[in-house]
Amino acid sequence: MNIASYNFAYLDEQTKRMIRRAILKAIAIPGYQVPFASREMPMPYGWGTGGVQVTAAIIGPNDVLKVIDQGADDTTNAVSIRAFFQKVANVAVTTKTGDASIIQTRHRIPEKPLGQGQVLVYQVPIPEPLRFLEPRETETRKMHALEEYGLMHVKLYEDIARHGRIATSYAYPVKVEGRYVMDPSPTPKFDNPKMHMSPALQLFGAGREKRIYAVPPFTDVVSLDFEDHPFEIQTFTEPCALCGSTGVYLDEVILDDRGGRMFVCSDTDHCEECRDEH
Amino acid sequence: MSTDTIEDAPLLKVAGVSKFYGSRIGCENVSFELWPGEVLAIVGESGSGKTTLLNCMATRLNPSSGTVYYRMRDETFRDIYRMGEAERRLLMRTDWGFVHQNPADGLRMTVSAGANVGERLMAVGERHYGEIRASAIDWLGRVEIAGDRVDDEPRAFSGGMRQRLQIARNLVTRPRLIFMDEPTGGLDVSVQARLLDLLRGLVGELGLSAIVVTHDLAVARLISHRMMVMKDGRVVEHGLTDRVLDDPQAPYTQLLVSSILQV
Amino acid sequence: MPTPLVVHDVAKTFTMHVRGGVRLPVVENVSFSLKTGECAVLGGPSGVGKSSILKMVYGNYAVDTGEIIVKHRDALIDVARADPRTVLSIRRETIGYVSQFLRVVPRVGALDIVAEPLVERGMPRDAARERASVLLARLNLPERLWHLPPATFSGGEQQRVNIARGFITDHAVLLLDEPTASLDAVNRQVVIDMIEEKKTAGVALLGIFHDADVRERVADRMVDVSAFAPARAA
Incomplete structure (x- = not known):
């Protein structure tokens, strides 16, 4: 196929400008969901159309792209999106977190701390954290506008009432820069502390819901909680079965039909790097 | 009701409130004051405008004209329709x-x-x-x-x-003010009695002011101090609850009172 | 002697709108006053308007013309023109009323019904109940009934609850509408004694007593309501 038949990075320049304006507004109002005219992309909704549009709008010929799906560089979604941008933007790609200038992610934040100049692009299925209890979009927008966030705690209250603790383990709501309550996309709450004061720019794209929001570098991101039930991240008793790392997020891998299983790093790049060091 | 309410100020001042739906009247030119600890019943049949009036006072509907002043906790009177939405919503979920x-x-x-x-x-x-x-x-x-x-x-x-x-x-x-729209409406009689007794106790104990819309005169007698009778969007009679029920003056109130089934 | 209540030139007509606007004049030119420590009794045949006068004084019936002046909180107030809040305030502090029938409130026990006027005036509930139980005991209401709602009580039992509720406060004016109608001789005597005590305490009483014997014993003065019959009445 002839690459020249695509505009650079698939989207036309007018669309990119429109998306960039939305991104700039999102950066200016941390945590606020900016509506944008989401385009049809050559992949189904739920496969990261929001993240892909954000990436397409910000990527340049000199960028180095990394794409992860649940922490892994080698799963279908990650491979497809990486191949997509190789084809339509002809950019360099990597699996190494430290080498990437743009990291598009589905539901994880890499274990290696991000640095200044890096951009993390999240794929977001449902951007509205209040939707669980208030289905009306007109009402949730008003609640954001008036900072009426009692409902968020109702959700956490229900968790404790039912499970004895806050059982929400992913898409755990955060308050950004002391103002907007934001859904961090379905990342495990293990990753929430990494968002706080991160030197990297974090952009969130929801294609089906046509919303973009952002956490600029060095922004306050606080996970909601109760005084007597403070926010806690998941902990794992065993180290990674492959690389021996501790203090990282682990995936459970089923080994056989007899109950055999092991826990390994969800971040494949981190796991490989650790094993190389040993 | 506490003993020292005669000299202090009303909680709510409603003046000339009207609501029109096109040329149809929802409620017309209603004025009254509600005092701390006072329970006002608004009675009338379906379509008399009582719920429209309640919604206008509770800021669930914008009246076509008129003012509603509320005495805030800092003792200042505020026109509830001139408040910012944030403040009004805060009022509604704390003081109302x-x-x-x-x-x-x-x-x-x-x-x-x-x-x-x-x-x-x-x-x-x-x-x-x-x-x-x-x-x-x-x-x-x-x-x-x-x-x-x-x-x-x-x-x-x-x-x-x-x-x-x-x-x-x-x-x-x-809260200091509660609006109630037919609070016993869909309930069995025995359940109604229990709820009314409970409401009556809580209102007295907490010194609440309340505006209760009901079509049931027995409910009005049991929990309200004062009654307003509405017909076709207008107030036809207004006074002490037992006076209105025992010696109704307006033809419509007399009809309403004489229509109650006696048990 | 102080005069806590003055009724001046009061007239009352019922207009029956549901019966084509028929006008039923009840009383006119009603004028009398009440002094502290006396019991005035409204007299006259039944249907002459005795109860209507009591109800007007209590603010329960509207007054067409005339004035009903009561001394309330060191001010003279016209009950006939007072707003609902003022009438309620007068009832709470100045004018008490023992009606002919008890209006029962669902689920509220007899003791609390009797104590309620004191609680409304700010007395702690326990102290008010204590006072209520003294009165109920004096009126020989069996103690097993005290915590039951009076809806199922006999007429005499309900009446005694009603009397206790009316007598428990120290209102300056007390209106009595046939308080002894359904009582036996023993309890009738208790009520007569209680009325005497109110008089000694300086309360002005205005009553209707069907029972001639009771009337003779408590009345200091008769107010003949027949004299207020409307001129046009048959």
Whole structure:
């Protein structure tokens, strides 16, 4: 196929400008969901159309792209999106977190701390954290506008009432820069502390819901909680079965039909790097 | 009612409130004052404009003309239609309450009773789960719902219990003014009696002011101090509840009173 | 002697709108006053308007013309023109009323019904109940009934609850509408004694007593309501 038949990075320049304006507004109002005219992309909704549009709008010929799906560089979604941008933007790609200038992610934040100049692009299925209890979009927008966030705690209250603790383990709501309550996309709450004061720019794209929001570098991101039930991240008793790392997020891998299983790093790049060091 | 209410100021001042739906009258030129600790019943048949009037005062509807002044906790009178929306909504979920006829309209049916009662506390910034839950259990007790139902969803409650839960949910922030739209409307007679008695007790104990819309004159007699009779959007009679019921002056009130079934 | 209540030139007509606007004049030119420590009794045949006068004084019936002046909180107030809040305030502090029938409130026990006027005036509930139980005991209401709602009580039992509720406060004016109608001789005597005590305490009483014997014993003065019959009445 002839690459020249695509505009650079698939989207036309007018669309990119429109998306960039939305991104700039999102950066200016941390945590606020900016509506944008989401385009049809050559992949189904739920496969990261929001993240892909954000990436397409910000990527340049000199960028180095990394794409992860649940922490892994080698799963279908990650491979497809990486191949997509190789084809339509002809950019360099990597699996190494430290080498990437743009990291598009589905539901994880890499274990290696991000640095200044890096951009993390999240794929977001449902951007509205209040939707669980208030289905009306007109009402949730008003609640954001008036900072009426009692409902968020109702959700956490229900968790404790039912499970004895806050059982929400992913898409755990955060308050950004002391103002907007934001859904961090379905990342495990293990990753929430990494968002706080991160030197990297974090952009969130929801294609089906046509919303973009952002956490600029060095922004306050606080996970909601109760005084007597403070926010806690998941902990794992065993180290990674492959690389021996501790203090990282682990995936459970089923080994056989007899109950055999092991826990390994969800971040494949981190796991490989650790094993190389040993 | 406390003993020293004669000299102090009204809580609500309603002046010339009208609501038109095109050329049709919702309610026309209604004026009254509501005093602290006072319960006002608005009675009339369906379509008389009583619910329209209630909604105008509770800022659920914008009146076509007229003013409603409310005495804030800092003792200043504020026109509730000139308040910013943020302030008005804060007022509505702290200093006011609204009890709907259908409890499902005033409750979150998919969260527990405790969370329903605790929501207003969390909305005003309470962040201690144990204390919020303790308040919820305390308020469930005051409306005669056993504490062990705190984690049940209202879907599992009877109609009377749901209505009592709705009342607890409204009272937890200790509001000064409660609006009620046919609070005993869909309930069995025996359940009604219990709810009315409970309301009567809470109103007295907390010194609440209330505006209660009802078509049931027995309800009005039992819980209100003062009564306003509406017909075709206008107030036809207004006065002390037992005076209006025992010596009605307006032809329509006489008809209404004489239509009650005696048991 | 102080005069806590003055009724001046009061007239009352019922207009029955549901019966084509028929006008039923009840009383006119009603004028009398009440002094502290006396019991005035409204006299005259039944249907002459005795109860209507009591109800007007209590603010329960509207007054067409005339004035009903009561001394309330060191001010003279016209009950006939007072707003609902003022009438309620007068009832709470100045004018008490023992009606002919008890209006029962669902689920509220007899003791609390009797104690309620004191609680409304700010007395702690326990102290008010204590006072209520003294009165109920004096009126020989069996103690097993005290915590039950009076809906199922006999007429005499309900009447005694009603009397206790009316007598428990120290209102300056007390209106009595047939308080002894359904009582036996023993309890009738208790009520007569209680009325005497109110008089000694300086309360002005205005009553209707069907029972001639009771009337003779408590009345200091008769107010003949027949004299206020409307001129046009048959």
